[in-house]
Amino acid sequence: MVGIDLTGRNVLITGGASGIGKASAKSFAASGARVAVTDIDRDGIQETVRGLGNEHFAIDGDISNKNDVDKIIKAAGEALGNIDILINSAGVSDVIMSTVDQEVETWQRIIDINLTGTFLASQAVAPDMLKRGNGCIVNVSSIAGLVGLPRRNAYTASKHGVAGITKTLAAEWGISGVRVNAVAPGYVLTPMVADLISSGKLDEKNLMRRTPLGRLASPNEIAEVILFLASKLASYINGAIIPVDGGYTAYGAAGPAVEIE
Template sequence: MDADFSEKGVLITGGASGIGRATTHLFAAKGARVAISDIDEEKTRKAVLEMGNEHIAIPGDVSREKVVSEIVQTAQDDLGKIDVLLNCAGVSDVLVPTVEQSLENWQRILDINLTGTYLTSRAVAADMLRRGEGSIVNISSIAGLVGLPLRNAYVASKHGVAGITKTLAGEWGPYGVRVNAVAPGYVLTPMVQKLIDQNSIDQKLIQRRTPLGRLAFPEEIGNVMLFLASPLASYINGVVIAVDGGYTAFGAAGPAVDID
């Protein structure tokens, strides 16, 4: 048994950058035909051009129900069927005291991170349930396992993703559809780099707090998603796997590792 995705159709949201982009390449290398959806149309089409004509670009906003229906229908029509859904679309937030956070900011983050995951999963699952097979892998976060001060909306959205992952796994498992999630720690993506550049997060402090002493590379998250979606994980359902270098496992006071 291998993580072979030959003749498999994969839909990945948020696939034009960061973890999503790295993951598209991993699945394509294993033989999958990939439909990449992302809100940034130019980046989406560029990502597909890099990968080859057998893959397709479907730009769209996953927070809008009608758009999600169109994305999924287009992917199904082109791929024949969607065997794997990877919900990678997501946005971060600006660190702000709760009493100063606007409802608009709160709602935008939940709409994309949580509602987008819900809408896409629901739309794809209809055919998966009919066929009696399929795998969905969501991206939660260590923010979905713990609390992070000043980041209420992001934390709430990622706790929500972890919650619906477990709920859908219980509901759809009897029909042959597995639903799992990864909870990345800090990953060297454009989104995290922006927070570092804005001095919203301290990279050295994060590295000291992480037993492995570094941030993750996007491919390291993608490899776990590849595993969870594959037959190698055929009896794994409803789990949220922390891929964080030991960040959430470390409970001692002080740094986990010395970083100069």
């Protein structure tokens, strides 16, 4: 993003192997920040880091596991010196099905990664940020954290939880100089969404018709808003959930928002 200079700032990005996390890593590195990316996909984060240039780091681990998170934060701190900015981008989707048929194991996995992972990473970086009186956390929620998506109960619950923890941490840590905000993306052409489209679980044309801008987002469009929220330009934004959804949640009329053949 033009005008944002994060030289001297150190960033940890979860879910950095693909999608919004990978796009965010590119945006932050291009703005001068030193970046560490983490994901359970070791090959994926190594590929991400190779595209960033020098002084950036890949740290593999399971964000839903506390022991792994502690190791990730320690390794990131050793590599970067300290963590100024945390981007909680790690997330998985659910199987689109009736809530009656949903298995508790699937429910728990989604909650563990999307919500508990956000909690664990935020909790782990907080002591140093609070001690220094400076820090920023940006969480990736979803339009599923603003509305109810039928047959996607676990994902919707997890993203509402991310929105809730964003507001709670902002209210708790703001006085200590740590800002916490979230983006709520609409439908983004990430590998996760592409898989749902290719499997017939989502209808791309219907999603486009339902979105006033008439298209899906690119991961980079979400990453640029995350970058803004982490910058000094957003210094008085705290506890906000910013929809980045092409007008999806603003549209209130019956029927499609736009006509698409």
